[in-house]
Amino acid sequence: MNAYHQLVEHVKNISHFEHLAAICGWDQAAMMPTGGAPARAEAMAALHVHIHQLMNQPQLAEWFAQAEQAPLTTEQQAVLREMKRRWQQNTVLPESLVQAKSIAGARCEHAWRQQKQDNDWAGFAANWEEVVKLSREEAQIRAAATGKTPYDAMLDLYEPGASTQTLDRLFDDVKSWLPSLIDQVIEKQSHESVQLPRGNYPSETQKSLGLAVMQLLQFDFDHGRLDESTHPFCGGVPSDVRITTRYSEAEFVQSLMGIVHETGHARYEQGLPKAYAGTAAGEARSMGIHESQSLFFEMQIGRNPQFISHLAELAARHFNAHNDPVFAEANLQKLYTRVNKDFIRVDADELTYPAHVILRYEIERDLMNGVIEFRDVPELWDQKMQHYLGLSTQGNYRQGCMQDIHWTDGSFGYFPSYTLGAMYAAQFMAAMKKTVDVDGAIRSGDLSPIFNWLSANIWSKGSLFTTDELVKQATEETLNPAHFKAHLESRYLG
Amino acid sequence: MNAYHQLVEHVKNISHFEHLAAICGWDQAAMMPTGGAPARAEAMAALHVHIHQLMNQPQLAEWFAQAEQAPLTTEQQAVLREMKRRWQQNTVLPESLVQAKSIAGARCEHAWRQQKQDNDWAGFAANWEEVVKLSREEAQIRAAATGKTPYDAMLDLYEPGASTQTLDRLFDDVKSWLPSLIDQVIEKQSHESVQLPRGNYPSETQKSLGLAVMQLLQFDFDHGRLDESTHPFCGGVPSDVRITTRYSEAEFVQSLMGIVHETGHARYEQGLPKAYAGTAAGEARSMGIHESQSLFFEMQIGRNPQFISHLAELAARHFNAHNDPVFAEANLQKLYTRVNKDFIRVDADELTYPAHVILRYEIERDLMNGVIEFRDVPELWDQKMQHYLGLSTQGNYRQGCMQDIHWTDGSFGYFPSYTLGAMYAAQFMAAMKKTVDVDGAIRSGDLSPIFNWLSANIWSKGSLFTTDELVKQATEETLNPAHFKAHLESRYLG
Incomplete structure (x- = not known):
């Protein structure tokens, strides 16, 4: 066996243990009793x-x-490149730093759960200082090994090929039109009325509705399942994808679209190239491309009026409430496109979400590059929130810089993926529409033409190409924020 | 670190991987979609x-x-003894034999699933010959290493300390009174009438009833859960015990008592000594003692009239059928103590079950010791079934020697554990009654005195003592079949 095949055998063996880690990780979140x-x-x-x-x-x-x-x-060559990238990322740090960061991160994250509730910035900062310090060390070592800047080296863990240069350009573009677009839309929507869901929506019914929607989205139930967990996620392995959701019986809106979102992640995993299973080339291209698929499902398909029409019909049938104005097609459409300036990223709508992400990107970039210090973060957060969304978080750490889990254990470089995903999704839809009758497919209830396009252009490619190559092959250009802008203007002002 | 502590650390590390195997094994049976x-x-x-x-x-x-x-x-010393026993059992066989048996066993078992349905003895025998041959090789190697006979060496894998000599004595005793007792009981019951359950019993309701019964049996839901699988079992790890059941909506009787049975296994696991977790001394003593706990729950507690009274009340409440004669206390008692001579072990009642086990014991003993050949088995099965239960299996392999999975992969030596468990359970109950008001405790709904006795005498002892020591400490004598006989006579003729 030559060196290449020895490597492939070796990483496939590793992938078997990662398979077990994925299943047991899912179990921990969805099944395991506390005492376990x-x-x-x-x-x-x-x-x-x-x-x-x-x-x-x-x-x-x-x-x-x-x-x-x-x-x-x-x-x-592609398989080798991806195997090596992963190997280098996993072996470049000294053992002592990995352990120190793991301990500091776990301590900070654990304490944060309570400190966040208590709005206790001082307590959090005492732990977080160490996490930031160790993450900067990590960034510097990764930078030295790759010839990148510290932040770009961290970014590379989630978005191989992305750079501060590109992100600044993309996000500057978004910042040039987003705030005024948000204001316009909020003004427009202020004249509309909407019927809010008012419980009781039993979890069991929500689940069967969710399963029906997954069926419509052609989730492969022979290679995956739907369960519940506190924090919804998509886990498992490509041959057995485990998605989760969380039901609130007071409303069904969020969980239902959450299932659509996770189904997007899941179909990407289910559609990865089996010939490369167990090697990095058979894995998802990047966090941004992964998010592009969940957001394609959630935003591009899920909020398409033809799809909302299916949702309205399915929801009314499952809740046995055909005359309930909540389930009227036009009302659901409004429920799913309401825009609000608010503090919390995970509750943000499609339009304000990028502002939340850009704010975090700018702060974590400067933090990793040593331009600012951990203690500067609350002040910067407040300034940027005021600037982008007109909200002050002065003294409100809980709804400000302490709201997310990502930074507590030093996962710097992840946030941009969310908005990159949204932009890629809009670009994929624009390209798809050149050859696919998207509205017609959704209306017919057979969405195969859409999924065939995604499979051929994204899912089946795994990591065989760089992100730029992949996107260019699929859409004839690299990432272009004009598609995202056009999509948002058409949906919210059209 | 001295050698003893090095060993303990090493086996604890192994136990972590066995933990993951147990959880993923449970997942495979209870959660995994086929395509996974x-x-x-x-x-x-x-x-x-x-x-x-x-x-x-x-x-x-x-x-x-x-x-x-x-x-x-x-x-x-006890920890060392148990660690060594397990290590020897796991390392005594040459790698080539382990692999050959694993392949032959998997092939035979896989083909058996269809061959059994087809009543295809010839097809089965073609694969099984190799399994028997390799199992005999295994038995001889184990015998040479332990100074036991081949069959006793296999028995030792499941029932350390048990021997053909003891089993022959115990089972000869049972054989001397069981057939006539069965006939007497069947004659007695022929004059009784019983209301059979006739669906529809929804799985969801059966599950909530099962959970209520597990609560009564003080299953620790912080360290375990109940799910569904084709073949009910008790899996997981002591800190997180996973039991499963299977619901038939046509009746509730079998699944309900199945849950009681698995809860017995589960409480033993949950009650194992935490100080020895991860070492063999912290594990269950033997398959027979494990079965003694599930059968203590199923037969000694579960069919106690006071417990049946709780079941009747709970079942009527859950199915909202207080006047349904099926749920009348006396009727449930009859349903749970009906005796039938039939072909299938897993469907057998408490009274005929030992006949099924003794038949298998006698055949597998002689097969491993080279007294008979694989091709003799159908004929011997027929003879013994006729002798013990008056049923012929001539040409009926499916309901004869091909009915069980155990022999298909060479698990010879396991069957005696079932009846040893039933005998131990009866003996534990007899001993417990000397100090515990068992009927009163069950009647009151607080079964703690019963569980405290089991915990103090069985669960908390793990494998710190040999089976004989354990049983003698708990009951002041080693296994004595008189308790089993007295129990059966009292229940079925009393």
Whole structure:
């Protein structure tokens, strides 16, 4: 067996243990009783040590060196490139830093859960200072290894190929038109009336409605399932994708669209190329592309009037309430496109969401590059919230810079993926419409033409191409925020 | 760290991977969609290879040798004894035999699922011959290593300390009174009438009834849960016990008592000594003792008239059918104590069950010891069924020697545990009644005195004592079939 095949066998073996980690991780969130946690944490730690050891075996460097000299097909070169990228990211940090960050991150995140409720910035900052310090060390080591800036090196973990230069350009564009668009839309919507859902929507009924919508979205139930967890997510493995949601019996709107969103993630996973399963080339291209698929489902399909029409019909049927004005098509459409300036990112609507993300991007970028310090964050947050959304978070840390989990354990570089995803989704839809009758497909109830396009252009490509190559092949240009702007203007002002 | 502590650390590390195997195994049976199977099988195989490698690390022999020379407390000696027993059992076979048996067993079991439906003895025998041959090789190697007979060496895997000599004595005793007792009871019951359940009993209602019964049995829901699977079982780990059941909407009787049975297994697991978690000494004593707990719950508690009274009340309430004669206390009692001579072990009642087990014991004993050949089995089965239960299985392999899964993959030596468990359960009840007002406790709805006795005498002891020591400490004698006989006579003729 040559070095290339030895590498492939080795990473496939690692992928088996990652498979078990994914299933047990899902179990932890969706199934495990509380008392199971301590023993499970020990078992998962042993599993992660084992994966880490496999990833750090000394012969790998030699195999990579040999494989890079060997004659390989184009596909094999892509597989090798992605295997190496993952290997380097996983092995570049000294063990001591990995452990220190893991301990500091776990401590900070754990304490944050209470500190957030208590609006306790001082308590949080005491732990967070260390997380920021260690994350900067990480960023510097990754930067030295890749020749990037510290923040770009962190960004690369989630969005390979993305850079501050590109993001600044994209987000500056968005900032040039978003605030005034938001104001226009809010003014327009202030003249509309909408019927809010008022319970009681039983979880069981919401679940069967959710399953019906997943069916419409052609989720493959032979390779996945739907369950419940406190924080909805898409987990598992491509052959067995586990999505979760959370039901509130007071309303059905959020959970239903949450299921549509997670189904987008899931269909991407289910559609990844099986021939490359177990290697990095068979995995999702990036967090932004992953989010582009969930947001394609949630925003591009899910809020399409033809789709809302299906939702209205299905919801009225499941809740046995055909004359309830809440379920009227026009009302649902309004419910799903209401725009509000508010503090909390995870509750934000499609239009204000990018403002939340850009704010975080600008802060974490400067934090990682050493331009600002951890103690500057609340003040900057307040300034930017006032600037982008006209809201002050002075002294309101809970609804300000302490609201998200990402920074508590040092996951700097993740936030841009959300808005990149939204932009890619709009661009994919614009390209798809050149050859696919999207409205007609949705109206007919057979959405296959849409999914065939996504499968052919995105899902089946895995990580065989760079993000720029993938997007260019699919849409004939790299990421262009004009599509996002056109989409938002058409939906909210059209 | 001395050799003893090195061993403990090592087996605890192994136990973390066994934890993950248990959870993923449960997931496979209770949650996984069909399409997830191939990738999961590969992941589980990688996990088992890893566990096997950990178990076979060369330094272990040296550590055992050193630890056996070291000054250890009595508890440490017990831990060492159990660790060593497990290690020897896991390492004594040559790798080639383990693999050959695993492949032959998997092939035979897989084909059996269809062959059983087709009553295809010839097809089955073609695969099974190899399984029997390899199992005999296994038995001989285990025998050589332990100084036991081949069958006793296999028995030792499930019932450490048990022997053909003891089993022959116990089962000869049972055989001397069981057939006539069965006939007497069937004659007696032929004059009784009983109302059979006739659907529709919705699964959801059965589940909430099952959960209520588990509550009564003080199942710890903070450390376990109830789900569904084709073949009910008790899995997971002591800190997180996963029991499953299967609902038929045509009746509720079987599933309800199935939940009681699995809850017995589960409470044993939940009650194992936490101080020894992760070492063999913290595990269940044997399959027979495990079954003694499930059968204590199912037969000793579950069919106690006071408990049936609770079941009648709970079932009538959940199915909202207070005047339905099916749920009358006396009728439920009859439903749960009906005796029938029939072909299938898993559907057998308490009284005929031992006949099914003894028949299998006698055949597998002689098969492993080379007294009979695989091709003799159908004929012997027919003879013994005629003798013990008056039923012929001539040409009826499906309901004869092909009905069970155990032999298809070479799990010879397991069957006796079922009846040992029933006997232990009767003996534990007889001993418990000397100090505990069992009927009063059940009547009151607070069964704590019963569980306190089981916890103090069985659960909390793990594998710190041999089975004989454990039983003698709990009941002042080793296994005595007189208690089983007295229990059956009192219940069925009293």
